[in-house]
Amino acid sequence: MTNRTNTSNALDDRPIPVQAKLAAAWTGFMFLYVYVDVLNFYKPGVVDDILAGVVFEFDVSPTLLTVFLVTVSIPALMVILSVALPARVNRVTNLVVASLLIPYSMFNAVGESWDWAFFYGISIGLELLILAFILRSAWAWPRPPAVASGSAVTDVRQGVRR
Secondary structure, eight states: OOOOOOOOOOOOOOOOOHHHHHHHHHHHHHHHHHHHHHHHTTSTTHHHHHHTTEETTEEOOHHHHHHHHHHHHHHHHHHHHHHHSOHHHHHHHHHHHHHHHHHHHHHTTTTOOGGGHHHHHHHHHHHHHHHHHHHHHHHTOOOOOOOOOSHHHHHHHHHHHO
């Protein structure tokens, strides 16, 4: 009978591709974004205002609902684009979209009473943390190693010609 002892308690920690990190971050952002909107319905008077045709001081209209649809669709599209776009376009798209969503996320607290400051502070703070992670991941996107020049390349090419 063989007695096997585990000499290492290390866990396998393989690098995760940037595209997967970005897609996961956008997924988390999207869920948080939607849950904050859903939890907002529990605020007194919100549902009554919606039933009366008013959202955030705006009359409910096809244009308003289309704008809302476009804004909540951005994170969902970014999940797909983060895994589908080529690296260079992917990086730029993530940097631009995440940068534009920072002021948009902070705008959600405008006009709210101090009674709800903790709720909006936590939700906006978490959104900003996720957006910062996206910006950092896209900004620090690894570059491929440089191709060696000189005799090593020449030797490889000569070997192929034979």
